[in-house]
Amino acid sequence: MMAVTVQDLVKNYTVKKKTIEALKGISFSVEKGEIFGIIGPDGAGKTSLFRILTTLLEPDGGSATVDGCSVKDEYLQIRQRVGYMPGKFSLYQDLTVQENLEFFAAIFNVSIADNYEYIKEIYEQIAPFKDRKAGQLSGGMKQKLALCCALIHKPTVLFLDEPTTGVDAVSRKEFWEMLHRLKTQGITILVSTPYMDEAGLCDRVGLIQKGAFLSIETPQSIIRDFKKTLWSVRADDMYRLMETILKSPLINSCYPFGQYHHVTFKDDTKKQSDLEAIVAPGNFKDVEIAAIQPNIEDCFMALMTE
């Protein structure tokens, strides 16, 4: 049985008589024990999707099941079985670490002692701060506490909405390690993120934009599907370099990426010498050009502009 199935799901919002199509009939499914990443920019529809699957919001069309239960007719069962870590405001800032956990346990009618083994590994990292108010924790600590709160009733499916947004790199890494340990306990995890580099940590990812999936694949296949040769280019004046490259009719795309610009040709038989010829009239200093392997972000950019 699939942990999550979604069929032609539609969500619209009406603002000042204008309709916003937040989800335009999306379909996908997630296997038990899978870590499924949903990656896309702000406003792509990630939160709407999570709120529907956790039964906090009703869809306008289509259907969905979570752990075999329909979001429409069996929402009470779903609420007992899912854990949800919303992007913002999941903790009570004025309650202590311990009190937050007790509160979430009480909602689900369980005791912390019942399920302590389950959250132990994560909770031990925040236990030294158990009497501190949640509002006074660091971003990484808050996130660990929110995860404990979402797990305290032993959910079978966990929904994490941008859990690593605004969290430092070390805590992000630790957080993903925790998710992989949870996976080994058989929990299914749906996690949204705006960070492309986290895609590689998921079993499969759905790239979402404007309420529709551009691709749902393993990270390896997304990269394998990138059909063009990708070039990285840098020089002393990056802004002018971009202008110079984009002026050429041979160029398909050029966008900044860290210290470099990433470039593709319209015609993929073009070579390094062609790119050198495009750049040459600009008289740049310290020019570096190399063919490189695309990463997930490059694939996303390519899919978005297709």
Ligand SMILES: Nc1ncnc2c1ncn2[C@@H]1O[C@H](COP(=O)(O)OP(=O)(O)OP(=O)(O)O)[C@@H](O)[C@H]1O
């Ligand atoms: N309650 C609402 N009323 C009106 N429009 C909404 C509402 N909630 C979301 N939207 C709109 O629906 C679209 C999808 O929003 P949603 O929050 O689901 O996306 P998201 O990918 O989670 O983005 P974010 O990371 O910004 O939350 C956006 O255009 C958003 O402005």
